[in-house]
Amino acid sequence: MPELPEVEIHARYLREWLAGKSIADYTVYDPKLLDGADSAFWDAALRGSRVLGIRRTAKYLLIDLTDAPEGENTPRWTLVVHLRMTGKLVYDAYVAESLSKWTRLSLFLTENGEPAGRLRFEDIRRFGRVWVVPTEQVFELPELASLGPDALQQPSSAERLKELCAGVRRPIKVLLMDQTALGGLGNICAIEVLHRVGVSPAIPACQVPEDRLEAIARTIPEYLEWAISAQERRKLIYLGEPGAVNVFGIYARAGEPCPRCGTTIVRTVLGGRGTFHCPACQPMLVDAS
DNA sequence: CTTATCCCCTGCCGGC
């Protein structure tokens, strides 16, 4: 159920796992992974290509590949991965390790011509998706073309947020989660950021005071950086998994006291998603004066 | 155009 921090951590792990490796072959166990997407490039891209690098944009992972000879390092193919709700990538040093019932895809790796393990795509709910496209056209993929600026790499300025919110009546939380507005924030990040800045998630975006929009703009990258570094230090991927640093101030804490003021946390639904806020710290109406 | 609702899937949890 990854949001930007988990996807970024995946990207960092992939850089370690795949450095200097090639993809010798692949197996798709669940055709739903492609969801009818064009598979024309799969064989060319995933049989004998070198891994050149890993990028992340919003919640998408981009694995750049080339089938050109050693020395020519312009990517030709990009494997695009979206983990959606329950996806994750797992590296097995030895292919002998068994697959799970949730394995959707295997990439068989080599290094210097020798077998070098396997990268597995695991996905319980099967919402995850994978595309293979020519690198030059990767951002023409509709899913990528519609994304707003990455919330971490190109954090939105207060000015941009003000423009995004102008005249928009839907709740500020729904706007923050809109991937065409800014790429990468999910339900938890939106909830936690709004709690930190003391803004009710239900306030129409156009009614959020300017100084709160400035606070939101500052807090988004702060929260993301903090969540990423907290996870990375512990070699974990998923926020909230056992042993993880607790980055949930109020998420999934309905009925518990607000960590800041002690008021009972409330659960509501916004944009069809479970939403948590503190009615005292995050009032509906903020005094603009 | 904007906004709301449903759908895709499987697993888990609490209540009865």
Added chain:
DNA sequence: TGCCGGCAGGGGATAA
């Protein structure tokens, strides 16, 4: 113990 509804951090399609 078993069944059932509700819920889950994703986004897309569709309807109003």
